Amino acid sequence: MKPTKDDTHAIVELLDVLLREGAVIQADVVVTVADIPLIGISLRAAIAGMTTMTEYGLFNEWDATHRER
Template identity: 65%
Template sequence: MRPRRDDESFVDVIDVLLRDGAILRADVIVSVADIPLLGIKLTAAIAGMETMNEYGIFEEWDTTRRLAGISRRQNDDREQNGEFDELTELGIGSTHDGVEESDESEN
């Protein structure tokens, strides 16, 4: 039997990785003359973000990103509804283009 290249099997592997995930762990100890000098512990999790969140991995990152998205949407809604127009009229958030030099020197 000869090895064959099957594109469907690659898609199946990606599907399983995204749906179920995989955790790879490696412990490496570097020693010279039976004296351990360096220890390395590696852990890698490979999965789709939904699966990662189910297992509590990247939970803080996901919460932060979702809150940032909500904040952006709320700011966009305010801009569309004209809530920032009042603040601009009061001079909040505007530049100092209209300020004359004599006004700046008095302060």
């Protein structure tokens, strides 16, 4: 049996879904030294295409400003 190569690429499909549907990534990080918490960091990132972002009410002002140019 010969190996076959699929015509679709996983990374392209992943990017397509991210831009079309979007994703929210959230992380909480605590930096400790000798079991003593020093810094707490809360991170949140929204990844999506501009069309998806504006549908959810994000970056509306920015989008309108840049479309006027």
